[in-house]
Amino acid sequence: MMARMGVCICGLALLAGPARAVTLTLWTNNIVMPSGRTFQMPISASDPDGQPLRFDVTTSDKRLSGVFAPSSNPSIVMNVSGVDSETNAFTGNLVAQLFDDLTPTTATRIVTLVNSNFYNGLLFQRVISNFVAQCGGATNNSAFESGVTLDDEYVASLIYDGFGQLGMANQASATSQGTHDSNDSQFFITDVDLSIGNTNAPSPQYLNFEQPIFGQLTSGFGVLTQIMSTAVIASGQSSTPVSNVVINSATIITNSQDAVLRLTAAAKFRGNVAVTVSATNAENEVATQTFQVNVITDTNTSPAFLGPVPSSVTMSQNVAASFVVMATDIDGKPTAFGYENVDTGAFPTNMLLSHNKRTNVLTINPEATLTGKVDMLIGVTDQIHSYDTQAFTVNVLPGSPTPTMTIVPLKGSMMDASSKRLNASSINVTGTFAFNSQSDQTFSSNDVISLSLGATNNPLSLIFTPDRSGWRFLNGTISGQGTPANASPKKVHASVQFNPAKGTFKILASGFDFPTPLTNNVLQVGVAIGINYGTDVRPWVEIRPGSFVPPPPIVSSP
Numbered sequence: 001m002m003a004r005m006g007v008c009i010c011g012l013a014l015l016a017g018p019a020r021a022v023t024l025t026l027w028t029n030n031i032v033m034p035s036g037r038t039f040q041m042p043i044s045a046s047d048p049d050g051q052p053l054r055f056d057v058t059t060s061d062k063r064l065s066g067v068f069a070p071s072s073n074p075s076i077v078m079n080v081s082g083v084d085s086e087t088n089a090f091t092g093n094l095v096a097q098l099f100d101d102l103t104p105t106t107a108t109r110i111v112t113l114v115n116s117n118f119y120n121g122l123l124f125q126r127v128i129s130n131f132v133a134q135c136g137g138a139t140n141n142s143a144f145e146s147g148v149t150l151d152d153e154y155v156a157s158l159i160y161d162g163f164g165q166l167g168m169a170n171q172a173s174a175t176s177q178g179t180h181d182s183n184d185s186q187f188f189i190t191d192v193d194l195s196i197g198n199t200n201a202p203s204p205q206y207l208n209f210e211q212p213i214f215g216q217l218t219s220g221f222g223v224l225t226q227i228m229s230t231a232v233i234a235s236g237q238s239s240t241p242v243s244n245v246v247i248n249s250a251t252i253i254t255n256s257q258d259a260v261l262r263l264t265a266a267a268k269f270r271g272n273v274a275v276t277v278s279a280t281n282a283e284n285e286v287a288t289q290t291f292q293v294n295v296i297t298d299t300n301t302s303p304a305f306l307g308p309v310p311s312s313v314t315m316s317q318n319v320a321a322s323f324v325v326m327a328t329d330i331d332g333k334p335t336a337f338g339y340e341n342v343d344t345g346a347f348p349t350n351m352l353l354s355h356n357k358r359t360n361v362l363t364i365n366p367e368a369t370l371t372g373k374v375d376m377l378i379g380v381t382d383q384i385h386s387y388d389t390q391a392f393t394v395n396v397l398p399g400s401p402t403p404t405m406t407i408v409p410l411k412g413s414m415m416d417a418s419s420k421r422l423n424a425s426s427i428n429v430t431g432t433f434a435f436n437s438q439s440d441q442t443f444s445s446n447d448v449i450s451l452s453l454g455a456t457n458n459p460l461s462l463i464f465t466p467d468r469s470g471w472r473f474l475n476g477t478i479s480g481q482g483t484p485a486n487a488s489p490k491k492v493h494a495s496v497q498f499n500p501a502k503g504t505f506k507i508l509a510s511g512f513d514f515p516t517p518l519t520n521n522v523l524q525v526g527v528a529i530g531i532n533y534g535t536d537v538r539p540w541v542e543i544r545p546g547s548f549v550p551p552p553p554i555v556s557s558p
Helices: 002-016 104-115 221-229
Strands: 023-025 030-034 038-046 054-059 064-068 075-083 089-098 123-128 132-137 165-168 187-190 213-219 246-253 259-265 271-280 286-296 312-316 321-324 336-341 351-356 361-366 372-381 388-397 405-415 425-435 449-455 460-464 472-474 477-481 493-499 504-512 522-529 532-539 541-544 547-549
Touching: 023 271, 023 286, 030 038, 030 259, 038 271, 054 064, 054 259, 064 271, 075 104, 075 221, 089 104, 089 221, 104 213, 104 246, 123 221, 123 246, 132 221, 213 221, 213 259, 259 271, 259 286, 312 321, 312 361, 361 388, 405 522, 425 522, 449 493, 449 504, 460 477, 460 493, 460 504
Parallel strands: 030 286, 038 213, 312 388, 405 532
Antiparallel strands: 023 038, 038 259, 054 271, 064 259, 075 089, 075 246, 089 213, 123 132, 132 187, 165 187, 165 213, 271 286, 321 361, 336 372, 351 361, 372 388, 405 425, 405 547, 425 504, 449 460, 449 522, 472 477, 477 493, 493 504, 522 532, 541 547
8 A cells, every 4th residue: 555655656746847937037138228317127027826926126336226116006908919010910918017106197097998998999000110109099090089188197207218118199299389188098108129328219208298108018028019010101100000900908907927127327327237136926936137227328308397286276355375386307407487367378467376486385366356267377397398287277256245354553654755765655554453243253374465555546555475485474463575566666675464362463664656646635554364354544644745644543532
């Protein structure tokens, strides 16, 4: 019995055959990348049992660092059929990781389209050798789209310095303003042999922050090579394949076999670095590969781009709204912002817009009379490339139709010295104020303070906005620096303080001329703070030519 059992064991050992091992494949062993930038390096690997792999990286110089994109990023698998340059029919899979961690909106939209079978049966309708293969169109209709557009989703680390990169096919271009924020369902994959160091097949860096990148091909480079070689009807940028290149099916998977290595070179580093990557399975079987990275000076200049902008901003009349707007220029060039009223095609005249470059806060201050919806564009430029723009809507809700605050000037003076010398007029007024029942009873850090001081038919108008230098908001007390809307010069020394705890205010201004000389003794001190406002119009006392003081308070008889 024991002998027969031994024979049986030997027989099983002979039938087992050689053990399978982890494999790791690189499409190229040499890459060129720019200093101060990030390169998306595809890693194709495989575990014999399909179990998840752990990826690791080491570099021979710490000035080039590497980190792997999250394994949780979804991947798209497209089974494609076509005819190559030798007229041989082919069918194979393209596998690409979608950068859900960096471009979540775009990745989610692609996943939704794939899961709805949108791409099944569609074509690679545009193939340009040494450039891109574009897909998602229908037969005889390269303009075929899903009908749902997406805003551009730019990320500083995603530039066209590699190969097999996935980009959205919007209508923008580097040579004309085009149409940004027009991404739909079509996208492209850059050719397999592109490199910034290849003069014959350079990576299309002129697409940086024009066509947003959202993924990287990780396997199927041989299939992409066949697609790129297919015969085309060359017609400008169309290059339609003679034989259809069809997406038979598209599916979304969690890919635990392939990876994307993100290599980042220090800004001033130049030189060659050896990079070793490894893939390890659950049994600690390891496969390794080493490739060379040549880091060179980046001579390309990329446009600036905007960070996220809210689709709409809502505020009450005469109340400011603010939000953070980031601008990125990877070349470190200074940026400039622009604004446009979509209906007029010009800079908005019914609101003040200011962008604080230190805090990146954009403050919108509507005119006191403005209500309703205003469609806006904000844009940023490095003053070399065209603007990157984003649309948003300003909604101004009507405020209270009646004053919600009463003010009583008690002490002070208004001095009109324009007849003697320029820019010598001044204001110094203190008094009390009180809210009434229609007020919100508070001051907000986003409230705009507007003052109307002087002649009732054309008073000096001063605006205090939260983005101004010197603005302070502490424990309900607001102080800041004001800007005159209708006085000369434009820079006037002015400040205002309101103390809700004590119910007092103080207004100071000097170094200006009143827009209308103070020729009579009916003057006003008008105040608007957010939706709280009141106006004091009364005869002030002229104590000498051009110098006025508030009348004494009325004292009730005993």
